Amino acid sequence: MQIQDVELVISAVAPQQYPNDNLPEIALTGRSNVGKSSLINRLIQRKKMARTSSTPGKTQTLNFYRLNRQFYFVDVPGYGYAKVSKKARAKFGEMIETYLEERQQLQGVISLIDVRHQPTEDDLSMYRFLKYYGLPVLIVATKADKVSKGKWQQRAAQLKKALQLNQTDDLVIFSSMTGSGADQIWQWLQAHITTGGD
Structure with a gap:
């Protein structure tokens, strides 16, 4: 898909701030520093639309990017940032849960994990949470350029096993450096945006 038009519409913290134009939405979740901003920038082919940060926990709002x-x-x-207070973490948790549980326009979730490591307890909890609410999930294993290509399939199998990946969900190995995996992510997106949208 060619992305001609990208706009950060709002950074929201509560449902009354969410956009009301009824367009389909795809959420991106993952622990801090897993590469969400880099994934967004690679998919929309913009270098700095989503702000990347070397400081985990910088994104503290739900950022709605409208595409085309x-x-x-x-x-x-x-999630999983150590330097944020427990109170702030609880507030983020509540904000995220409210969005994921209640948002009618949400058509699916891209859940990012680091290909180099076994899923953390937070990664496992997030996947179980998404499945509890019956949301379609694409697991994207990031930072693939940091692992030799010969080990990708082995890592994919290990991650699927650790997550107990549902048969209806897919896993894509992705590198924001090379763009490997981006086409597969777009295929999943297009299937879920068209089936989910009006």
């Missing part, structure tokens, strides 16, 4: 005036990417605050 047809659908949204919703960048969800990263």
